[in-house]
Amino acid sequence: MARNRGTGVLVALALALLAAALSPGAARADGAALHALARLDPVAAEFADDGSGIAIRLPLSQPVPFRVFFLDTPPRLVVDFREVDFGGADPMAAVHSKRITGLSWGPFTDGWSRMVAELDGPMALTSAEEKTTGAMDGALIRIALRPTDTAAFQARVAADRASDQASAGAGDWRLPPPASVAAAKTARQTGDRPLRVTIDPGHGGIDPGAQAGRVREAAVVLTFAMDLAERLKRAGMEVELTRRSDQFVPLETRISVARASGADLFLSIHADALAEGEAAGATIYKMASEASDLASEQLAERHDRADILAGVDLTGNDDEVAGVLLDLARQETQPRADKLAVDLGTALQAAGVPMHRHPIQEAAFSVLKSADIPSLLIEIGFLSSPEDRARIDDPAARARMVAAIQAGIEDWAATDAAEAQLLRQ
Numbered sequence: 001m002a003r004n005r006g007t008g009v010l011v012a013l014a015l016a017l018l019a020a021a022l023s024p025g026a027a028r029a030d031g032a033a034l035h036a037l038a039r040l041d042p043v044a045a046e047f048a049d050d051g052s053g054i055a056i057r058l059p060l061s062q063p064v065p066f067r068v069f070f071l072d073t074p075p076r077l078v079v080d081f082r083e084v085d086f087g088g089a090d091p092m093a094a095v096h097s098k099r100i101t102g103l104s105w106g107p108f109t110d111g112w113s114r115m116v117a118e119l120d121g122p123m124a125l126t127s128a129e130e131k132t133t134g135a136m137d138g139a140l141i142r143i144a145l146r147p148t149d150t151a152a153f154q155a156r157v158a159a160d161r162a163s164d165q166a167s168a169g170a171g172d173w174r175l176p177p178p179a180s181v182a183a184a185k186t187a188r189q190t191g192d193r194p195l196r197v198t199i200d201p202g203h204g205g206i207d208p209g210a211q212a213g214r215v216r217e218a219a220v221v222l223t224f225a226m227d228l229a230e231r232l233k234r235a236g237m238e239v240e241l242t243r244r245s246d247q248f249v250p251l252e253t254r255i256s257v258a259r260a261s262g263a264d265l266f267l268s269i270h271a272d273a274l275a276e277g278e279a280a281g282a283t284i285y286k287m288a289s290e291a292s293d294l295a296s297e298q299l300a301e302r303h304d305r306a307d308i309l310a311g312v313d314l315t316g317n318d319d320e321v322a323g324v325l326l327d328l329a330r331q332e333t334q335p336r337a338d339k340l341a342v343d344l345g346t347a348l349q350a351a352g353v354p355m356h357r358h359p360i361q362e363a364a365f366s367v368l369k370s371a372d373i374p375s376l377l378i379e380i381g382f383l384s385s386p387e388d389r390a391r392i393d394d395p396a397a398r399a400r401m402v403a404a405i406q407a408g409i410e411d412w413a414a415t416d417a418a419e420a421q422l423l424r425q
Contacts, residue, residue: 037083037084037085038060038061038062038063038064038081038083038084038085038139039060039061039084039085039087040058040059040060040084040085040086040087040089040105041059041060041061042086042087042089042090042093042094044057044059045057045058045059045094046094046096047094047095047096047097047100047103047117048096048097049096049097049098049099050144052146053099053123053126053144053145053146053147054097054099054100054123054144054145054146055142055143055144056117056141056142056143056144056145057140057141057142058115058140058141058142058143059133059138059139059140060084060138060139060140060141061137061138061139062137062138062139063130063132063137063139064081064082064083064084064130064139065081065082066079066080066081066082066128066130066141067079067080068125068128068143069160069163069164070123070125070153070156070157070160071157071160072122072153072154072157074118074119075118075119075120075121075122075123075153076116076117076118076119077116077117077119077123077143077145078114078115078116079114079115079116079141079143080108080112080113080114081112081113081114081115082111082112082113083107083111083112083113084105084113085113086105086106086113088214088216091103091104091105091115098120099119099120099121099123100117100118100119100120101118101119101120102116102117102118103115103116103117103118104116104206104207105206106205106206106207106208106246106248107204107205107206107246107247107248108205108206108247108248109205109247109248110247113206114205114206114248115206116206119145121147122147122148122149122150122152122153122154123145123146123147123148123153124145124146124147124148124152124153124156125143125144125145125156126144126145126146127142127143127144128141128142128143128144129141129142130142188264188416188420189264189413189416189417189420190417190420190421191413191414191417191418191421194236194237194238195236195237195238195264195265195409195413196237196238196239196240196261196262196263196264196265197232197237197238197239197240197263197264197265197266197267197409198239198240198241198242198257198258198261198263198265198266198267198373199225199228199229199232199239199240199241199242199267199269200225200241200242200243200254200257200258200266200267200268200269200367201218201221201222201224201225201226201241201242201243201269202217202218202221202268202269202270202367203217203218203221203270204218204222204243204245204246204247204248204249205218205246205247205248205249206248207248209221209270209271209272210271210272210273210382210383210384211273211383212273212383212384212389215383215389217270217271217272217273217383218246219246220271220383220392221269221270221271221380222243222244222245222246223398224269224271224380224392224398224401224402225241225269226241226244227398227399227402228267228269228402228405228406229241231402231403231406232406232409235406235410237409238261240257240258240261240263242254242257242258251366251367252366254268254367255367255369255370255373258370258373258375259370259372259373263373264373264374264413265340265373265374265375265376265409265412266368266370266373266374266375266376267375267376267377267378267405268365268367268368268375268376268377268378269377269378269380270377270378270379270380271379271380271381271382271383271388271392272379272382272383272384273382273383273384274382274384279356279382279384279385280354280356280381280382280385280387280388281354281355281356281357281359281381281382281385281388282348282353282354282355282356282359282378282379282380282381282401283355283356283358283359283360283361283378283379284341284344284345284359284360284361284376284377284378284379285360285361285362285363285365285368285376285377285378285379286334286337286338286341286360286361286362286368286376287334287337287362287363287364287365287368287369287375288362288363288364333370333371333372333373333374334374336374336416337374337375337376339412339415339416340374340376340408340409340412340416341360341376342360343408343409343411343412343415344376344378344404344405344408344409344412345359345360345408346408346411347404347405347407347408347411348401348404348405348408350404350407351400351401351403351404351407352400353400353401353404354387354388354391356379363377365377378405380392380401
């Protein structure tokens with residue numbers, strides 16, 4: 001069960017399990033998991049310089065098992081908890097150290113929460129411990145870091161990665177499962193079976209997406225995606241969602257969900273925010289190696305960066321040979337996605353849905369890189385626009401957009417099926 005994370009982490013784990021066992025009503029004697037989430041006190045939480053490094057204090061309502069490890073490119077400290085409610089607090093409000101350039105926390109996968117601190121350089125773990133505070137069965141996690149050299153940091157990252165691979169799937173300390181092995185390529189739809197649609201509500205869990213006040217993109221697009229899924233199912237389509245709750249899903253896993261379900265098309269739903277320039281109205285994004293404009297490029301970079309900062313290890317994902325093969329496969333898929341974008345845009349405009357002044361754009365969104373499934377990203381609006389926020393929050397306006405997307409999909413599917421039948425002859 002234990003991982004080789006260093007003496008400090010092993011001590012922390014032992015203390016957490018002992019405290020959980022002794023805490024009244026917190027855990028059963030048979031070792032079952034805590035029956036309630038631990039809650040972080042965000043006001044008392046602190047990430048501060050201590051002269052020689054970084055001192056982290058995380059006050060919790062009850063003890064929890066946790067683990068600490070590092071990732072690189074960029075350097076990150078990752079802490080997994082079983083399980084913590086961060087209460088929607090702004091993580092950066094607790095940061096008082098210039099050595100931490102970014103901080104995020106939230107649900108990560110079933111039964112697990114994650115905190116990721118982006119570091120300004122390589123750091124080493126000095127200590128990690130959890131102690132009960134006595135009051136209300138509370139607990140305090142302390143983590144201390146100090147600067148180190150690049151070689152030592154990379155050695156630690158490699159050791160952490162090897163430890164994960166050696167113990168994958170063992171006990172409760174397993175990592176989220178990797179993307180499933182792709183199923184055999186689904187035959188192109190010809191209209192002789194229900195259309196299979198995968199809907200991807202963007203962001204989730206540790207990655208809340210864009211925010212406007214207390215409105216979080218991850219929650220907004222999940223509501224919209226659930227409405228759209230229900231509408232498409234009533235129309236006779238088979239629908240799969242990449243997530244159904246506030247849970248983090250890596251980009252590659254989102255694509256794998258679509259492939260495993262034999263999807264005929266993939267729609268990723270977003271509601272971003274852009275501080276620069278005009279950003280209002282529904283927008284449809286197609287896959288392209290170069291973005292239509294600077295704003296599109298920034299959106300694509302932010303989506304990929306959110307995946308990185310959530311603690312995803314992207315080592316080994318640069319395969320130039322695979323990239324060439326994928327580009328060849330897209331020669332058949334991309335024109336179909338282009339036609340889907342046109343049909344969706346036409347249907348949305350016909351329904352009176354306010355559109356961006358450039359309603360169809362291009363960007364290198366990683367979530368659109370499936371080579372064998374026509375894939376699009378739909379911005380249902382921008383949270384940075386008060387008018388868009390009001391429309392997204394209006395059930396009637398959402399219903400009009402959902403109905404328009406259904407109509408656009410049906411128009412595309414009919415033409416696409418007819419083309420496929422001609423190609424078979």
